[in-house]
Amino acid sequence: MTWKENPVNHAINKPVNKPVDKLIIETRELWKTYRSRAAVKHLDLQIRQGDIYGFLGPNGAGKTTTIRMLLGLIRPTRGSIRIFGKDIRKERMDILRRVGSLVEYPSNYGHLNAIENLEAIRRILDVPRSRIDEVLSIVRLTAHAKRPVKGYSLGMKQRLGIAAALLGQPELLILDEPTNGLDPEGIQEVRELIKEMPRQRGITVLVSSHLLGEVEQMATTVGIIREGEMVFQDTIESLHQQAAGGIRIVVSEPEDAQHLARECGYHSTKSGAALEFGQMNDEAVSLLVKRLVENRHAIYRVEEQRRSLEDLFLQVVGRGASL
Numbered sequence: 001m002t003w004k005e006n007p008v009n010h011a012i013n014k015p016v017n018k019p020v021d022k023l024i025i026e027t028r029e030l031w032k033t034y035r036s037r038a039a040v041k042h043l044d045l046q047i048r049q050g051d052i053y054g055f056l057g058p059n060g061a062g063k064t065t066t067i068r069m070l071l072g073l074i075r076p077t078r079g080s081i082r083i084f085g086k087d088i089r090k091e092r093m094d095i096l097r098r099v100g101s102l103v104e105y106p107s108n109y110g111h112l113n114a115i116e117n118l119e120a121i122r123r124i125l126d127v128p129r130s131r132i133d134e135v136l137s138i139v140r141l142t143a144h145a146k147r148p149v150k151g152y153s154l155g156m157k158q159r160l161g162i163a164a165a166l167l168g169q170p171e172l173l174i175l176d177e178p179t180n181g182l183d184p185e186g187i188q189e190v191r192e193l194i195k196e197m198p199r200q201r202g203i204t205v206l207v208s209s210h211l212l213g214e215v216e217q218m219a220t221t222v223g224i225i226r227e228g229e230m231v232f233q234d235t236i237e238s239l240h241q242q243a244a245g246g247i248r249i250v251v252s253e254p255e256d257a258q259h260l261a262r263e264c265g266y267h268s269t270k271s272g273a274a275l276e277f278g279q280m281n282d283e284a285v286s287l288l289v290k291r292l293v294e295n296r297h298a299i300y301r302v303e304e305q306r307r308s309l310e311d312l313f314l315q316v317v318g319r320g321a322s323l
Protein backbone atom coordinates (compact mmCIF):
# COMPACT_ATOMS: atom_id res chain seq x y z
CA MET A 1 0.00 0.00 0.00
CA THR A 2 1.45 3.40 -0.91
CA TRP A 3 1.04 6.28 1.49
CA LYS A 4 -1.46 7.91 -0.86
CA GLU A 5 -3.80 4.89 -0.63
CA ASN A 6 -3.31 4.73 3.09
CA PRO A 7 -6.44 5.60 5.12
CA VAL A 8 -4.42 7.48 7.71
CA ASN A 9 -3.42 9.96 5.05
CA HIS A 10 -6.77 11.60 4.50
CA ALA A 11 -5.39 14.64 6.31
CA ILE A 12 -2.75 15.20 3.61
CA ASN A 13 -2.26 18.89 3.05
CA LYS A 14 -5.55 19.46 4.80
CA PRO A 15 -5.82 23.01 6.09
CA VAL A 16 -5.60 23.15 9.86
CA ASN A 17 -9.15 23.29 11.14
CA LYS A 18 -9.04 26.74 12.74
CA PRO A 19 -9.80 30.28 11.49
CA VAL A 20 -7.49 31.14 8.63
CA ASP A 21 -7.11 34.81 9.58
CA LYS A 22 -4.76 33.86 12.41
CA LEU A 23 -2.16 32.26 10.18
CA ILE A 24 1.38 33.36 10.99
CA ILE A 25 3.01 31.29 8.24
CA GLU A 26 1.27 30.20 5.08
CA THR A 27 2.96 28.66 2.08
CA ARG A 28 1.16 27.72 -1.11
CA GLU A 29 2.44 25.22 -3.63
CA LEU A 30 5.99 25.78 -2.44
CA TRP A 31 8.71 24.04 -4.45
CA LYS A 32 12.48 23.93 -4.31
CA THR A 33 14.24 22.05 -7.04
CA TYR A 34 17.96 21.35 -7.20
CA ARG A 35 18.87 20.56 -10.80
CA SER A 36 16.07 18.17 -11.71
CA ARG A 37 15.51 16.88 -8.17
CA ALA A 38 12.75 18.37 -5.99
CA ALA A 39 13.80 18.79 -2.34
CA VAL A 40 10.38 20.36 -1.52
CA LYS A 41 7.21 19.75 -3.53
CA HIS A 42 3.83 21.59 -3.53
CA LEU A 43 4.11 22.30 0.18
CA ASP A 44 1.14 24.02 1.85
CA LEU A 45 2.31 24.88 5.34
CA GLN A 46 -0.13 26.52 7.74
CA ILE A 47 0.97 27.74 11.14
CA ARG A 48 -1.46 29.52 13.40
CA GLN A 49 -0.72 32.20 15.95
CA GLY A 50 0.24 30.65 19.30
CA ASP A 51 1.07 27.28 17.77
CA ILE A 52 4.04 25.17 18.59
CA TYR A 53 4.28 23.61 15.16
CA GLY A 54 6.32 20.42 15.11
CA PHE A 55 7.79 20.04 11.64
CA LEU A 56 8.60 16.38 11.47
CA GLY A 57 10.29 14.17 8.92
CA PRO A 58 13.12 11.72 8.41
CA ASN A 59 16.60 12.94 7.49
CA GLY A 60 16.70 14.47 4.04
CA ALA A 61 12.90 14.98 3.90
CA GLY A 62 13.22 18.70 3.18
CA LYS A 63 12.81 20.38 6.57
CA THR A 64 15.94 22.52 6.43
CA THR A 65 15.29 23.48 2.82
CA THR A 66 11.78 24.64 3.81
CA ILE A 67 13.07 26.59 6.80
CA ARG A 68 15.76 28.25 4.67
CA MET A 69 13.06 29.39 2.25
CA LEU A 70 10.93 30.74 5.12
CA LEU A 71 13.89 32.75 6.37
CA GLY A 72 14.64 34.12 2.91
CA LEU A 73 18.03 32.37 2.86
CA ILE A 74 17.24 30.54 -0.38
CA ARG A 75 14.75 31.40 -3.08
CA PRO A 76 11.82 29.06 -3.80
CA THR A 77 11.69 27.59 -7.30
CA ARG A 78 7.93 28.07 -7.27
CA GLY A 79 5.07 28.96 -4.93
CA SER A 80 4.41 31.65 -2.34
CA ILE A 81 5.32 32.30 1.29
CA ARG A 82 3.34 34.63 3.52
CA ILE A 83 4.51 35.37 7.04
CA PHE A 84 2.39 37.66 9.28
CA GLY A 85 0.17 37.94 6.19
CA LYS A 86 2.98 39.58 4.17
CA ASP A 87 4.65 38.26 1.04
CA ILE A 88 8.28 37.33 1.73
CA ARG A 89 9.32 38.44 -1.77
CA LYS A 90 8.02 41.95 -1.20
CA GLU A 91 8.48 42.59 2.53
CA ARG A 92 11.39 40.38 3.53
CA MET A 93 13.11 42.82 5.88
CA ASP A 94 9.89 43.80 7.66
CA ILE A 95 9.09 40.15 8.20
CA LEU A 96 12.55 39.04 9.33
CA ARG A 97 12.72 41.83 11.90
CA ARG A 98 9.88 40.03 13.71
CA VAL A 99 11.40 36.53 13.44
CA GLY A 100 14.05 34.87 15.62
CA SER A 101 15.78 31.76 14.33
CA LEU A 102 18.23 29.05 15.16
CA VAL A 103 19.27 27.07 12.11
CA GLU A 104 21.65 24.16 12.73
CA TYR A 105 24.31 24.73 15.36
CA PRO A 106 24.59 28.22 16.85
CA SER A 107 27.87 29.96 16.17
CA ASN A 108 29.56 31.43 19.22
CA TYR A 109 32.95 32.84 20.08
CA GLY A 110 34.23 30.25 22.54
CA HIS A 111 36.68 32.54 24.31
CA LEU A 112 33.96 35.13 25.00
CA ASN A 113 31.29 34.75 27.66
CA ALA A 114 27.52 34.68 27.03
CA ILE A 115 27.04 38.41 27.60
CA GLU A 116 29.86 39.31 25.19
CA ASN A 117 28.52 36.94 22.55
CA LEU A 118 25.02 38.40 22.84
CA GLU A 119 26.39 41.97 22.86
CA ALA A 120 27.68 41.51 19.29
CA ILE A 121 24.19 40.58 18.09
CA ARG A 122 22.49 43.21 20.26
CA ARG A 123 24.41 45.97 18.48
CA ILE A 124 23.31 44.74 15.07
CA LEU A 125 19.69 44.52 16.21
CA ASP A 126 19.99 47.80 18.10
CA VAL A 127 17.96 46.69 21.13
CA PRO A 128 18.51 47.98 24.71
CA ARG A 129 21.33 46.42 26.75
CA SER A 130 18.82 45.29 29.37
CA ARG A 131 17.48 42.83 26.83
CA ILE A 132 20.63 40.69 27.26
CA ASP A 133 19.83 40.10 30.95
CA GLU A 134 16.23 39.35 30.06
CA VAL A 135 17.03 36.69 27.45
CA LEU A 136 19.72 35.09 29.63
CA SER A 137 17.14 34.81 32.37
CA ILE A 138 14.56 33.29 29.97
CA VAL A 139 17.00 30.55 28.92
CA ARG A 140 18.19 30.16 32.52
CA LEU A 141 21.82 31.03 31.86
CA THR A 142 22.15 34.04 34.17
CA ALA A 143 24.35 32.15 36.63
CA HIS A 144 26.76 31.18 33.84
CA ALA A 145 26.70 34.48 31.96
CA LYS A 146 30.30 35.40 32.72
CA ARG A 147 31.90 32.06 31.91
CA PRO A 148 33.64 31.54 28.55
CA VAL A 149 31.22 29.76 26.23
CA LYS A 150 33.80 27.10 25.30
CA GLY A 151 33.21 25.55 28.75
CA TYR A 152 29.45 25.22 28.16
CA SER A 153 27.69 21.91 27.55
CA LEU A 154 26.02 21.46 24.15
CA GLY A 155 22.63 22.06 25.80
CA MET A 156 23.85 25.36 27.28
CA LYS A 157 25.23 26.44 23.89
CA GLN A 158 21.90 25.61 22.31
CA ARG A 159 20.09 27.65 24.97
CA LEU A 160 22.46 30.54 24.28
CA GLY A 161 21.51 30.19 20.60
CA ILE A 162 17.85 30.47 21.59
CA ALA A 163 18.70 33.50 23.75
CA ALA A 164 20.27 35.13 20.67
CA ALA A 165 17.15 34.32 18.65
CA LEU A 166 15.01 35.98 21.35
CA LEU A 167 17.06 39.18 21.58
CA GLY A 168 14.98 41.09 19.04
CA GLN A 169 11.70 40.21 20.82
CA PRO A 170 10.42 38.09 17.93
CA GLU A 171 6.78 37.16 17.41
CA LEU A 172 7.85 34.00 15.60
CA LEU A 173 10.66 31.63 16.53
CA ILE A 174 11.99 29.18 13.93
CA LEU A 175 14.20 26.43 15.34
CA ASP A 176 15.78 23.82 13.09
CA GLU A 177 16.44 20.60 15.03
CA PRO A 178 17.30 22.49 18.25
CA THR A 179 17.79 19.29 20.25
CA ASN A 180 20.04 17.54 17.75
CA GLY A 181 23.06 16.03 19.49
CA LEU A 182 21.85 16.89 23.01
CA ASP A 183 21.76 14.42 25.89
CA PRO A 184 18.35 13.64 27.47
CA GLU A 185 18.77 16.39 30.07
CA GLY A 186 19.66 18.96 27.39
CA ILE A 187 16.67 17.83 25.30
CA GLN A 188 14.36 18.31 28.27
CA GLU A 189 15.77 21.79 29.00
CA VAL A 190 15.25 22.98 25.44
CA ARG A 191 11.81 21.36 25.26
CA GLU A 192 10.63 23.06 28.46
CA LEU A 193 11.91 26.37 27.13
CA ILE A 194 10.04 25.98 23.85
CA LYS A 195 6.83 24.98 25.63
CA GLU A 196 6.67 28.24 27.55
CA MET A 197 7.09 30.46 24.48
CA PRO A 198 3.45 30.79 23.34
CA ARG A 199 1.90 30.81 26.80
CA GLN A 200 4.28 33.11 28.62
CA ARG A 201 5.64 35.23 25.81
CA GLY A 202 3.06 35.14 23.01
CA ILE A 203 5.59 33.72 20.58
CA THR A 204 4.56 31.29 17.83
CA VAL A 205 7.11 28.50 17.33
CA LEU A 206 8.11 26.37 14.36
CA VAL A 207 10.41 23.58 15.52
CA SER A 208 11.76 20.87 13.27
CA SER A 209 12.76 17.40 14.37
CA HIS A 210 13.14 13.88 13.06
CA LEU A 211 11.92 12.43 16.38
CA LEU A 212 8.19 11.98 16.84
CA GLY A 213 8.52 11.37 20.59
CA GLU A 214 10.16 14.73 21.04
CA VAL A 215 7.67 16.71 18.95
CA GLU A 216 4.75 14.93 20.58
CA GLN A 217 5.78 16.27 23.96
CA MET A 218 5.73 19.92 22.98
CA ALA A 219 3.82 20.52 19.73
CA THR A 220 0.22 21.65 19.41
CA THR A 221 0.20 21.03 15.66
CA VAL A 222 2.21 18.61 13.60
CA GLY A 223 3.31 18.72 9.96
CA ILE A 224 4.94 15.56 8.66
CA ILE A 225 7.06 15.85 5.54
CA ARG A 226 8.33 12.93 3.49
CA GLU A 227 10.48 13.21 0.38
CA GLY A 228 9.62 16.90 0.12
CA GLU A 229 5.86 16.43 0.43
CA MET A 230 3.52 17.12 3.33
CA VAL A 231 1.88 13.83 4.24
CA PHE A 232 0.07 14.91 7.40
CA GLN A 233 -0.81 18.31 8.83
CA ASP A 234 -3.18 18.74 11.71
CA THR A 235 -3.41 19.10 15.47
CA ILE A 236 -1.62 16.71 17.81
CA GLU A 237 -5.06 15.56 19.05
CA SER A 238 -5.99 14.60 15.51
CA LEU A 239 -2.78 12.60 15.20
CA HIS A 240 -3.73 10.78 18.40
CA GLN A 241 -7.23 10.13 17.08
CA GLN A 242 -5.78 8.61 13.92
CA ALA A 243 -3.76 6.26 16.07
CA ALA A 244 -6.92 5.10 17.86
CA GLY A 245 -7.89 1.67 16.68
CA GLY A 246 -10.90 -0.59 16.69
CA ILE A 247 -12.52 -2.58 19.46
CA ARG A 248 -11.74 -6.26 20.04
CA ILE A 249 -14.09 -8.42 22.08
CA VAL A 250 -13.19 -11.95 23.16
CA VAL A 251 -16.30 -14.07 23.74
CA SER A 252 -17.29 -17.67 24.51
CA GLU A 253 -19.31 -18.23 21.30
CA PRO A 254 -17.77 -16.05 18.61
CA GLU A 255 -19.98 -17.18 15.73
CA ASP A 256 -23.25 -16.59 17.59
CA ALA A 257 -21.90 -13.35 18.98
CA GLN A 258 -20.95 -12.15 15.50
CA HIS A 259 -24.44 -12.92 14.27
CA LEU A 260 -25.99 -11.02 17.18
CA ALA A 261 -23.64 -8.09 16.64
CA ARG A 262 -24.62 -7.97 12.96
CA GLU A 263 -28.32 -7.85 13.95
CA CYS A 264 -27.48 -4.87 16.13
CA GLY A 265 -25.80 -3.19 13.14
CA TYR A 266 -22.15 -3.78 14.02
CA HIS A 267 -19.92 -5.38 11.44
CA SER A 268 -17.01 -7.43 12.72
CA THR A 269 -14.36 -9.85 11.56
CA LYS A 270 -13.69 -13.02 13.50
CA SER A 271 -10.19 -13.82 14.66
CA GLY A 272 -10.14 -16.99 16.80
CA ALA A 273 -12.37 -16.34 19.80
CA ALA A 274 -12.23 -12.60 19.17
CA LEU A 275 -14.49 -10.31 17.19
CA GLU A 276 -12.78 -7.26 15.76
CA PHE A 277 -14.81 -4.13 15.16
CA GLY A 278 -13.86 -0.77 13.70
CA GLN A 279 -13.75 2.39 15.82
CA MET A 280 -16.74 2.53 18.18
CA ASN A 281 -17.78 5.17 20.67
CA ASP A 282 -18.32 4.30 24.34
CA GLU A 283 -22.10 4.18 23.99
CA ALA A 284 -21.94 1.67 21.11
CA VAL A 285 -19.54 -0.55 23.06
CA SER A 286 -21.78 -0.47 26.12
CA LEU A 287 -24.91 -1.33 24.06
CA LEU A 288 -23.22 -4.21 22.29
CA VAL A 289 -21.81 -5.67 25.49
CA LYS A 290 -25.24 -5.38 27.13
CA ARG A 291 -26.90 -7.30 24.25
CA LEU A 292 -24.23 -10.00 24.37
CA VAL A 293 -24.64 -10.46 28.11
CA GLU A 294 -28.46 -10.51 27.81
CA ASN A 295 -28.01 -13.35 25.33
CA ARG A 296 -25.86 -15.25 27.79
CA HIS A 297 -22.54 -14.78 26.09
CA ALA A 298 -19.53 -14.87 28.37
CA ILE A 299 -17.29 -11.88 27.66
CA TYR A 300 -13.67 -12.50 28.49
CA ARG A 301 -12.14 -9.29 27.27
CA VAL A 302 -13.02 -5.91 25.68
CA GLU A 303 -10.00 -4.03 24.43
CA GLU A 304 -9.08 -1.13 22.20
CA GLN A 305 -6.51 -1.96 19.57
CA ARG A 306 -4.31 1.14 19.58
CA ARG A 307 -1.48 1.71 17.21
CA SER A 308 1.34 3.56 18.82
CA LEU A 309 2.02 7.02 17.42
CA GLU A 310 5.39 5.67 16.39
CA ASP A 311 3.66 2.99 14.29
CA LEU A 312 1.42 5.62 12.76
CA PHE A 313 4.38 7.84 11.98
CA LEU A 314 6.27 4.97 10.37
CA GLN A 315 3.20 4.12 8.34
CA VAL A 316 2.91 7.73 7.18
CA VAL A 317 6.58 8.26 6.32
CA GLY A 318 7.20 4.69 5.13
CA ARG A 319 8.86 1.96 7.13
CA GLY A 320 12.12 2.19 5.24
CA ALA A 321 12.63 5.80 6.28
CA SER A 322 15.59 6.50 8.53
CA LEU A 323 14.46 8.12 11.74
Ligand SMILES: Nc1ncnc2c1ncn2[C@@H]1O[C@H](COP(=O)(O)OP(=O)(O)OP(=O)(O)O)[C@@H](O)[C@H]1O
Nearest residue numbers: 034038039057058059060061062063064065066210
Ligand atom coordinates in the same frame (compact mmCIF):
# COMPACT_ATOMS: atom_id res chain seq x y z
N1 LIG B 1 22.16 22.91 -1.94
C1 LIG B 1 21.69 21.73 -2.30
N2 LIG B 1 21.98 21.18 -3.49
C2 LIG B 1 21.47 19.98 -3.86
N3 LIG B 1 20.66 19.25 -3.09
C3 LIG B 1 20.33 19.72 -1.89
C4 LIG B 1 20.82 21.00 -1.42
N4 LIG B 1 20.31 21.21 -0.17
C5 LIG B 1 19.56 20.14 0.12
N5 LIG B 1 19.56 19.25 -0.89
C6 LIG B 1 18.83 17.97 -0.93
O1 LIG B 1 17.47 18.20 -0.63
C7 LIG B 1 16.93 17.15 0.17
C8 LIG B 1 16.32 17.73 1.43
O2 LIG B 1 17.36 18.18 2.31
P1 LIG B 1 17.11 18.92 3.69
O3 LIG B 1 18.43 19.29 4.27
O4 LIG B 1 16.11 20.00 3.49
O5 LIG B 1 16.44 17.76 4.54
P2 LIG B 1 16.12 17.73 6.09
O6 LIG B 1 14.73 17.22 6.23
O7 LIG B 1 16.43 19.03 6.72
O8 LIG B 1 17.10 16.62 6.60
P3 LIG B 1 18.21 16.70 7.74
O9 LIG B 1 17.47 16.51 9.01
O10 LIG B 1 19.10 15.53 7.40
O11 LIG B 1 18.89 18.03 7.58
C9 LIG B 1 18.06 16.18 0.43
O12 LIG B 1 17.96 15.13 -0.49
C10 LIG B 1 19.30 17.01 0.17
O13 LIG B 1 20.35 16.19 -0.29
